[in-house]
Amino acid sequence: MLRLSRLTDYAVVVLARMGEEATALQSAPGLAHRTGLPEPTVAKVLKTLAQAGVVEGLRGARGGYRLSKPLPEIKLTEVIVAFDGPIALTACVDGGSGLCESEHLCPVRGRWDPVNTAIRDALEKISVAELAGHALSPAEADFRLAAE
Amino acid sequence: MLRLSRLTDYAVVVLARMGEEATALQSAPGLAHRTGLPEPTVAKVLKTLAQAGVVEGLRGARGGYRLSKPLPEIKLTEVIVAFDGPIALTACVDGGSGLCESEHLCPVRGRWDPVNTAIRDALEKISVAELAGHALSPAEADFRLAAE
DNA sequence: GGAAATGGGACTGGTTTGGTCCTATTTAAG
DNA sequence: CTTAAATAGGACCAAACCAGTCCCATTTCC
Numbered sequence: 001m002l003r004l005s006r007l008t009d010y011a012v013v014v015l016a017r018m019g020e021e022a023t024a025l026q027s028a029p030g031l032a033h034r035t036g037l038p039e040p041t042v043a044k045v046l047k048t049l050a051q052a053g054v055v056e057g058l059r060g061a062r063g064g065y066r067l068s069k070p071l072p073e074i075k076l077t078e079v080i081v082a083f084d085g086p087i088a089l090t091a092c093v094d095g096g097s098g099l100c101e102s103e104h105l106c107p108v109r110g111r112w113d114p115v116n117t118a119i120r121d122a123l124e125k126i127s128v129a130e131l132a133g134h135a136l137s138p139a140e141a142d143f144r145l146a147a148e
Numbered sequence: 149m150l151r152l153s154r155l156t157d158y159a160v161v162v163l164a165r166m167g168e169e170a171t172a173l174q175s176a177p178g179l180a181h182r183t184g185l186p187e188p189t190v191a192k193v194l195k196t197l198a199q200a201g202v203v204e205g206l207r208g209a210r211g212g213y214r215l216s217k218p219l220p221e222i223k224l225t226e227v228i229v230a231f232d233g234p235i236a237l238t239a240c241v242d243g244g245s246g247l248c249e250s251e252h253l254c255p256v257r258g259r260w261d262p263v264n265t266a267i268r269d270a271l272e273k274i275s276v277a278e279l280a281g282h283a284l285s286p287a288e289a290d291f292r293l294a295a296e
Numbered sequence: 297g298g299a300a301a302t303g304g305g306a307c308t309g310g311t312t313t314g315g316t317c318c319t320a321t322t323t324a325a326g
Numbered sequence: 327c328t329t330a331a332a333t334a335g336g337a338c339c340a341a342a343c344c345a346g347t348c349c350c351a352t353t354t355c356c
Binding site: 153154155186188189192206207208209210211 | 315
């Protein structure tokens with residue numbers, strides 16, 4: 001279905017929430033509570049985002065996570081790549097050869113590259129802030145907390 | 149990995165091969181042999197393509213398939229949609245509501261739409277012919293047959 | 297030293313997908 | 327009129343993939 005992993009979706013939610021107070025240090029449990037997402041999942045998401053350098057993790061008691069750059073500067077591709085791997089339609093990844101067993105049989109080898117770059121370009125222009133949009137309004141936040 | 153189904157890949161291969169003789173009626177077994185792909189798989193691919201209206205299937209002995217329009221006019225999106233379903237990143241499909249259990253909890257609901265349209269636009273501009281490219285050259289065809 | 301947090305994996309249940317096969321239906325040829 | 331060859335449409339099963347959970351090591355503040 002050309003779908004990206006659900007974790008990517010969660011990541012955007014979490015990042016949007018972090019963007020409300022970009023400078024503050026926020027803990028995984030805290031973010032879990034405020035987003036309404038299960039705590040272990042949020043923890044996993046943040047760990048991955050930290051590895052990707054999208055957020056910065058500080059250890060120890062009173063530790064937490066912080067955006068490593070403002071929300072509008074975080075490109076959607078960064079998040080997608082972190083969870084779904086390199087953006088490449090089809091199993092034969094990019095120029096990597098040797099993996100495909102029937103390499104010499106495959107007449108379209110490498111031909112997907114223009115498609116991939118087209119998609120990459122399209123996603124490159126979108127920032128996480130654009131996906132967050134009005135979802136950050138306090139009104140919705142209250143609504144969501146009340147629903148618990 | 150943001151990958152599309154392998155059948156989509158096969159479909160492009162088969163279509164490229166059909167494009168060589170766009171007017172001729174070609175049988176599934178014949179195409180299987182000429183592409184080097186397993187026959188049942190090719191059959192399945194062609195059935196799906198026929199349902200999508202990309203190819204036209206004629207029944208009976210001496211039946212077969214034929215492109216319903218020239219290769220350059222077949223948009224890549226048509227093929228992708230046929231196998232992978234509507235192009236929509238994320239599980240929450242488009243505007244369809246009611247499916248997501250925590251709908252009222254999800255702060256990014258619907259916000260993926262701009263992303264989806266961006267991708268759709270990018271793919272809309274690419275035809276199957278562009279993916280086929282030079283793969284149709286007789287030289288490669290011979291090479292492939294020789295490898296069997 | 298203890299509590300609270302991140303960091304990094306390991307493991308597992310459920311879902312999805314590929315690939316195969318079987319059975320109807322259609323149509324040309326003998 | 328019978329037979330063969332092809333499409334049409336599903337059913338089915340094994341394998342791969344993913345999400346979600348949990349566990350343990352490490353770090354840091356009180």
